[in-house]
Amino acid sequence: xxxxxxxxxxxxxxxxxxxxxxxxxxxxxxxxxxxxxxxxxxxxxxxxxxxxxxxxxxxxxxxxxxxxxxxxxxxxxxxxxxxxxxxxxxxxxxxxxxxxxxxxxxxxxxxxxxxxxx
Numbered sequence: 001x002x003x004x005x006x007x008x009x010x011x012x013x014x015x016x017x018x019x020x021x022x023x024x025x026x027x028x029x030x031x032x033x034x035x036x037x038x039x040x041x042x043x044x045x046x047x048x049x050x051x052x053x054x055x056x057x058x059x060x061x062x063x064x065x066x067x068x069x070x071x072x073x074x075x076x077x078x079x080x081x082x083x084x085x086x087x088x089x090x091x092x093x094x095x096x097x098x099x100x101x102x103x104x105x106x107x108x109x110x111x112x113x114x115x116x117x118x
Contacts, residue, residue, distance in 0.1 A: 002062060004054035009107040010047055013069070016100050017043035020076065023097060027088050035088065039079045045072035046104060059115040066112040073105040 004010045020043040024036040046069045053065020077098055084094030 002054040004047075004051045007050065007054070007111070009104060009111055010050045012100070012104050012107060013043075013047040013050060013073075016076075016097070016104055017047060019097055019100060023083075023089055023093060027083070031088070035079060035083060035086075039076060039083070042072045042076035042079060045069070046076070046108075050108075063112050063115045066108050066115070070105055070108045070112070073101055073108065077101045077105070 017040075020039050024031075024039050027036045049065045049069035049072065053062040053069075056062050056065065080089075080094055080097050080101065083089050084091060089097075
């Protein structure tokens with residue numbers, strides 16, 4: 001078992017999620033149950049999968065949950081691009097959020113690789 005709160009990647013994912021909430025707060029109300037909800041859910045899923053996986057009995061199980069977190073990060077990245085394409089956020093915001101998401105995804109990949117060594 002791992003303590004997810006000690007993982008820098010979890011702290012970064014948490015920061016990305018709060019950024020997602022701030023960005024989506026400005027989206028049109030018509031998107032409340034659309035892109036806003038999807039982006040928030042994907043952001044939450046990154047950290048939630050890390051937390052859940054860290055409580056599993058084996059590193060192999062943890063690695064599986066990290067893979068799901070990577071999938072959620074990729075989903076969030078695609079949704080961020082779409083939000084920019086639709087003019088729901090300005091280019092600078094979309095690029096900054098995209099960079100943060102990519103950083104988290106790289107960290108998740110590194111963590112997953114480190115677990116594969118055992």
